Amino acid sequence: MEPLGQVTRLAVGGVAAVGLGAALTFLATGLTAATVVTVILVAVFVAAAVRFAVRRAGRTETPYW
Numbered sequence: 001m002e003p004l005g006q007v008t009r010l011a012v013g014g015v016a017a018v019g020l021g022a023a024l025t026f027l028a029t030g031l032t033a034a035t036v037v038t039v040i041l042v043a044v045f046v047a048a049a050v051r052f053a054v055r056r057a058g059r060t061e062t063p064y065w
Contacts, residue, residue, distance in 0.1 A: 004054070008051055008054050008055075011050075012047050012050070012051055015043070015046075015047050015050075016043070016044075016047060019039070019040065019043035019047075020040070022039065023036045023039045023040050023043075024036075026039060
């Protein structure tokens with residue numbers, strides 16, 4: 001596997017773990033389940049967008065951003 005792919009997988013996994021921990025902390029501190037679900041969905045969307053941007057930047061000469 002290429003190094004960029006490994007770094008991307010580690011970064012996405014790390015962000016997901018931190019996001020899940022934050023969401024569980026929010027739930028434990030009294031926020032509603034809807035808020036926690038919204039936070040998780042936003043975190044998943046951001047992780048997918050970053051992964052897409054990194055892959056696209058790797059395929060093209062001009063970066064996506």
